[in-house]
Amino acid sequence: MNELRDELRSLADRVDLPPTTAAEGAWAMARGRVRRRRAAAAAGVAAAAVVAAVGLQAMTSGPDEIQPAPVPPTRDSLLDVASEPVAGERLDPLLGQALPERLEDREVVPLAKEPLDGPAAYAVGVGKREVLVLGSDGRYRSIIGLDVIVNGGHPLRSGSLSPDATMLALPQPGRLLVIDLLDASTAPVDAGGISTTDVAWVDEDTVAVYAGRLVRTVDVPADLSDGDAVTAMRATVSDPVGGNLPVTGSGTIAWQPEVPGLVVDGEEVPVPSLRPATSLSGPVPVAGEGWVAVAGEPIEESDLPRGVAVLDTATGRPRAFLPMDALDFFDETSEGSIRTIDYSPPSVAPLAVDGDTTVVVGMQTVYGVLVLRWDWAADELTGLVAEEDTSEAPGNTAISWGAGLP
Amino acid sequence: MREQDRGSFEEWARARQQQLVRTAYLVTGDHHRAEDLVQEALVGVAMRWDTLRDGNPDAWVRTVVYRANVSWWRKHRREVAVEQVPERAAGSPPPGESRMVIEDALAGLTTKQRAVLLLRFLEDLSVEETAAVLGVSTGTVKKQSSVALQRLREHAPHLHDLILAEEAR
Numbered sequence: 001m002n003e004l005r006d007e008l009r010s011l012a013d014r015v016d017l018p019p020t021t022a023a024e025g026a027w028a029m030a031r032g033r034v035r036r037r038r039a040a041a042a043a044g045v046a047a048a049a050v051v052a053a054v055g056l057q058a059m060t061s062g063p064d065e066i067q068p069a070p071v072p073p074t075r076d077s078l079l080d081v082a083s084e085p086v087a088g089e090r091l092d093p094l095l096g097q098a099l100p101e102r103l104e105d106r107e108v109v110p111l112a113k114e115p116l117d118g119p120a121a122y123a124v125g126v127g128k129r130e131v132l133v134l135g136s137d138g139r140y141r142s143i144i145g146l147d148v149i150v151n152g153g154h155p156l157r158s159g160s161l162s163p164d165a166t167m168l169a170l171p172q173p174g175r176l177l178v179i180d181l182l183d184a185s186t187a188p189v190d191a192g193g194i195s196t197t198d199v200a201w202v203d204e205d206t207v208a209v210y211a212g213r214l215v216r217t218v219d220v221p222a223d224l225s226d227g228d229a230v231t232a233m234r235a236t237v238s239d240p241v242g243g244n245l246p247v248t249g250s251g252t253i254a255w256q257p258e259v260p261g262l263v264v265d266g267e268e269v270p271v272p273s274l275r276p277a278t279s280l281s282g283p284v285p286v287a288g289e290g291w292v293a294v295a296g297e298p299i300e301e302s303d304l305p306r307g308v309a310v311l312d313t314a315t316g317r318p319r320a321f322l323p324m325d326a327l328d329f330f331d332e333t334s335e336g337s338i339r340t341i342d343y344s345p346p347s348v349a350p351l352a353v354d355g356d357t358t359v360v361v362g363m364q365t366v367y368g369v370l371v372l373r374w375d376w377a378a379d380e381l382t383g384l385v386a387e388e389d390t391s392e393a394p395g396n397t398a399i400s401w402g403a404g405l406p
Numbered sequence: 407m408r409e410q411d412r413g414s415f416e417e418w419a420r421a422r423q424q425q426l427v428r429t430a431y432l433v434t435g436d437h438h439r440a441e442d443l444v445q446e447a448l449v450g451v452a453m454r455w456d457t458l459r460d461g462n463p464d465a466w467v468r469t470v471v472y473r474a475n476v477s478w479w480r481k482h483r484r485e486v487a488v489e490q491v492p493e494r495a496a497g498s499p500p501p502g503e504s505r506m507v508i509e510d511a512l513a514g515l516t517t518k519q520r521a522v523l524l525l526r527f528l529e530d531l532s533v534e535e536t537a538a539v540l541g542v543s544t545g546t547v548k549k550q551s552s553v554a555l556q557r558l559r560e561h562a563p564h565l566h567d568l569i570l571a572e573e574a575r
Contacts, residue, residue: 004558008528011512012428017437020427022445023419027412030452 160199160207167220169199169207176209178220189218291319293350293359293376308350308361310376320376324348324363358382407453415455419448422464430471432524435513443471468529469539472521511561519554522547 160169168179169189176189176199189207199209207218293310310320352360357377363370373382423444430440447470451463458466512520518540525536526547533551537544 005527005530008432008524012425012432012528015428015431017424017428017431017440020423020441020444022427022441023416023423023448026419026445026448027407027415027452029449031407033449033453 169220171199176207176218178207187220189220288353288356288359293353293361308348308359308374310359320379322361322374322376322379322381407455411455411459414459415452418459418463419451422467423448426464426467426471429468429524429528430475432512432528433472433521434475434517435520439475443474446474447471472525472539475517475521511558514557514561515554518546519550519557522550523554523558526551 162169166181168181170177170179177186178189179186189209199207205220207220209218291310293308307321307323309322348361348363350359351362351371354360354373355375358373358375361372361374363372370384372384374380375382426444426447427437427440430444431437434440434443444467447467450470451458451466455463512523515523521540522536525531525539526533531539533544533547536551537547540547
C-alpha cells in the first residue's frame with residue numbers, strides 16, 4: 001500500500017543533488033576544535049567548583065526509580081585529590097576532558113586537613129558514585145559512596161551548595177544528605193519520608209527539599225555531627241494550588257506548573273506568557289532581591305523557544321526573558337571569540353545568582369553543557385563561564401552551582 | 407579523538423554524506439544550507455566518534471540538522487508560509503507526478519511544520535521522540551503535525567486517504 005511515508009521516502013531517494021563533499025575536512029576541523037578546547041582548558045584557571053560523579057544507572061533513573069539506599073559516606077571516604085594550583089578566575093573551565101586525566105594520579109589526603117578556602121561553584125559527573133569538589137585553591141576533594149539523583153536524566157542540578165559553598169546538599173535515595181565540606185562531617189536529613197529529587201539552599205542554614213508538589217524547608221545546624229539525622233522541619237508547605245514552591249530570600253512564592261502565575265504571600269499573580277517546562281531539569285528557581293529566575297517556555301502556541309524568565313516577586317510579572325536560541329555570547333575560554341548557539345537546547349535551568357542582576361544559566365546542548373552568565377537588566381549574555389562536553393560520557397554528568405559567590 | 411579512528415569515521419561519513427544532505431535538503435529546502443548543516447554535524451560526529459561509532463551517528467546528525475534548521479529559521483524569521491502553491495488539476499496526478507505534488511506541498515509548509523512532518527512520517531519517530539529532537543513540547547508537535555497534514559491534504563488531494571490513515575494512527 002502506498003503510504004505517506006513511502007511517498008516521502010521515495011521523494012528523499014529521488015532528490016537530485018550534485019555530489020556532496022560535506023565529509024571532506026570534517027575530521028581535520030573537528031581535530032582543530034578539540035585542540036583549541038583543550039588548550040583553553042589547560043590555560044584555564046580554577047576557583048571553585050564541585051564535581052559530582054555518578055553512575056550511568058543512577059543518572060538515567062527518573063525520580064520514580066530511586067536506587068537502593070547507599071552506605072553513608074564517612075570521614076574515610078572523603079578524600080582529597082591533588083590538582084594544579086590555580087587562581088584568578090572564580091569559575092572553572094578545567095572540567096571536561098581534562099578532568100579524568102587529573103584523577104588518574106590523584107593524591108589522597110583527608111578532606112578535613114585541607115578545608116576549602118572559598119566558595120565552590122558547580123558539579124559535574126565523571127565516574128560512579130563519586131563527588132568531586134574543586135575548591136578555590138584549585139584542589140579537588142572526593143566524596144565516594146554517594147548516589148546523585150538527577151531529574152529525568154537531565155544534567156543540570158543534582159545538588160545544591162550553601163551560599164558560602166561550605167556545605168553541599170545532595171538528594172539521596174529516600175533522603176537528603178548534607179556534607180560539611182570544611183570538616184568532612186555529614187548528616188542525613190529526614191525529609192519526612194518524601195523522596196526528594198531536588199534541593200536548594202534558601203539561606204545559609206536552610207535547605208528547601210522538593211518532592212513533586214511538596215516542598216519542605218529544613219534547618220541545618222551550623223555544626224554537623226557525623227551520623228546525626230537532621231529532623232527539624234521549620235516549615236512544611238503543601239502547595240494549595242498544585243505547583244512547586246520555591247523559597248526565596250525575599251519571601252515565599254509558588255510557581256505553578258499548570259496555571260501560569262505566581263503566588264505571592266498567598267495571592268496569585270498572573271504571569272501571562274510563561275509556564276515552567278516540566279521537562280526541564282528541575283523546578284527550583286534562583287532568586288535575587290525582588291526577583292526570581294525560572295526556566296520556562298511559552299504557554300501559548302508560538303514559535304518562541306524555551307528560555308529563562310526573570311519575574312518580579314512583588315507583581316509576578318516578567319521583567320526579562322532569555323530565549324534559548326540564536327544566542328551570541330563572548331567565549332572567554334576560546335581566545336575571546338564570539339560564539340553562536342543557533343538551536344534551541346533541550347534543557348535549560350537557572351543555576352545561581354551572581355551579582356545584583358546576573359544569573360548563571362546552564363543549558364544542555366546537543367554537544368554538552370554550557371554555563372553562561374546573563375545580565376538580565378542589560379539583556380546581555382556577558383560570558384561563557386564553563387563548558388562541559390558530555391558526549392564523551394553521556395548520561396553521567398550533573399551540574400549544580402553555588403550561590404553567594406564573592 | 408584518536409587519529410587511528412579517522413579511517414573508520416571518514417568511511418562512514420563518505421558513505422552517508424549524500425543521503426544526509428538529501429534529507430537535510432528536504433528539511434531546509436535549500437541545498438547550500440543543507441550542505442552546511444550536514445558538514446557542521448559531521449564535525450560534531452568526528453569530535454565524538456569514539457562514542458558515536460558504536461551507537462547511531464545517523465540519528466545524532468539528524469537531531470543536529472533538524473534543530474539547527476529550526477533555530478536558523480527562528481534567528482532569521484524571514485520565512486513565510488506559502489499560502490498558495492501552484493494549482494494542479496483535481497484528482498489523481500498522472501503517474502510519476504505524485505513526488506512533485508508532495509515536493510510542492512512540502513514547500514508550502516513552514517520550517518517547523520516540515521520538520522515535524524518529516525520526523526514523524528519520514529523518520530518514523532513518535533510524537534515524544536519528535537518533540538525531543540526539536541526541543542519542543544509534545545503539544546507543539548501534535549499541533550504542527552495536524553496543520554502540516556491539513557496542508558498536504560489541501561495541496562495533494564490524491565493523498566487524502568493516506569493522510570487520513572496517518573492521522574488515525
